[in-house]
Amino acid sequence: MPETASNLPLRGLRVLDFAQFLAGPVAALRLSDLGAEVIKIERPQGGDLCRSMVVNDQRLEGDSLVFHTFNRGKKSVAADLKQPADLEKIRALVATADVMIHNFRPGVMERIGLGYDTVRDLNPRIVYGAVSGYGTTGPWRDKPGQDLLVQSLSGIAWLSGNANDGPVPTGFAMLDVATAGNLVQGILACLVRRGISGKGGLVEVDLLSSAIDVTFEQFTCFLNDNEQQPRRHETGNANPYQPAPYGLYQASDGWFAFAMTPLAKVAELLGSAEIGAFPQAQAFSHLNEIKRIVAAICATKPVQHWLDILEPAGIWCAPVLDWPGFVKTDGFAALDPVQTIRTPSGAAARTTRCPIRLDGQALHNSAPAPLLGADTAAVFDSLQTARA
Structure with a gap:
């Protein structure tokens, strides 16, 4: 945990992270940075698919650097949600949680038995966060919600590059990160409301809505320009709606x-x-x-x-x-944005810190991502102790 863990604003909150890849796990990561206990629920066979994801051969003595990037500081519980015994344990864990996050396709959690209505009956105070690619209705609801695909469908790829270029996507998962931020905002808003009313709530975000939101300035211009495709500049294009020399x-x-x-x-x-x-x-x-x-x-x-x-x-x-x-600039050094984590195998990796400062202090957390199922016994034993 961070050095300032005892003072962090979300200390004492329990978050269950059922999500994989990026948007959901990054939202849970930010809640962890702010002091929450985050328990990652994973399949016993292989866990989160990011555990096996290797980008540019970036491994840490067998671990995935990508996985540590999204999941540092969390706990891991291995459970097969298709097995009644494991599902019952998870339902008991849900009853103790403050927040739950998942990014299964619409309808999957309902079929498993952990849809919002069911979870709300188990725990009326829970804040339930659901991430999807395109929302829960409409003809695209079951399409794969992946960042590059949503950039392509949403028109974003036609905003960058010069007029004679083809479509140019961003070089990073912009929409996953934006969606994670939207989810955190919604969750924190519901937690504030819960402090007043005692009731939790449902927070739903999707990558396509985030794509529209992050381009709201340009999209508003488009809507009020007879819905004409913005014309990228022939030279030095950076924003099709800004005049020269921008x-x-x-x-x-x-x-x-x-x-x-x-x-x-x-x-x-x-x-x-x-x-x-x-x-x-x-x-x-x-x-x-x-x-x-x-x-x-x-x-x-x-x-x-x-x-x-x-x-x-x-x-x-x-x-x-x-x-x-x-990274050689004084501006970079002044922010001090890098921290070192040490994996369970002992390997050291440099990564970014939480970008938020609280009470004048930057938030650091050197804890790595957990081994698959590392906390299963301890977490489930704590439920038995609490019942006794």
Whole structure:
């Protein structure tokens, strides 16, 4: 547990994590970071599928680095929910829980006997969190809810990249992480309500709704623009609804970002009469032409040359860093965002910490993900002790 475990706001809460892969486990991870006891319920044969997931050969003496990333600091109970005896033990555990999270497809938990209505009868105070890909109704409800697939279906992949590129998805599971955040918000809201009314609640989130939500600025523009597909810029596209020069530009030795800036100021700082000939009102209607001029000028000098001109003038700009460059910066060091966990086998792995600070203190938790079923006996024995 973290060094500040005794002071964390969710200390004393019990969370049952039935989820696999990313959105559900990340939500449970954040609750653990904030002090909750999180018990991961896994299949006895193999457990969470992430235990066997290896990305770029990243293993820790036989363990999956991905699994530790999503599940550090949790406990593990192995139970076969298809076996009546195991299911009965889990039902008894549900009766002691404050929060329950799952990401089975719609209808699966009902068939198992752990749907919301059943669980609410067992424990009226429980907050029940359910994650799906596309919601519980409609023709897509049974499609696989995977991040890249939802980015593709939701139109997100057509927002990034330049006009002549194909669709460009994000290079990380953006929607899983966003959905996890939405789930945590809903759970915490229900816990606050429970403190007033004594009753729990049902929190349902899905990746497709998260896709719409994270693009709400651009999607609102789309809805109010006769539902016309946004036109990506031919050069330096970063947001199809932002006028020139907004975007990324290649200098002679790298790239930098150029945010919102009046055209007259751009023309002055870049020394371009061509740009100065465009009125500010044409910053959007002639954006591709303006951005081509900006790009040609920026390509002639190094990144630092342009930053030295733009930043003193109050222009919002920044170098485009890769990760090796980013981790060497003073900004990265000031956040101190990395912590080391040590796996049950003794291997050390560096990972990120919780991004939240409480009472001025960053939250660290060096505990690894658990071995499959490591806490089964202790957790079930505690139920027997409580009954006695």
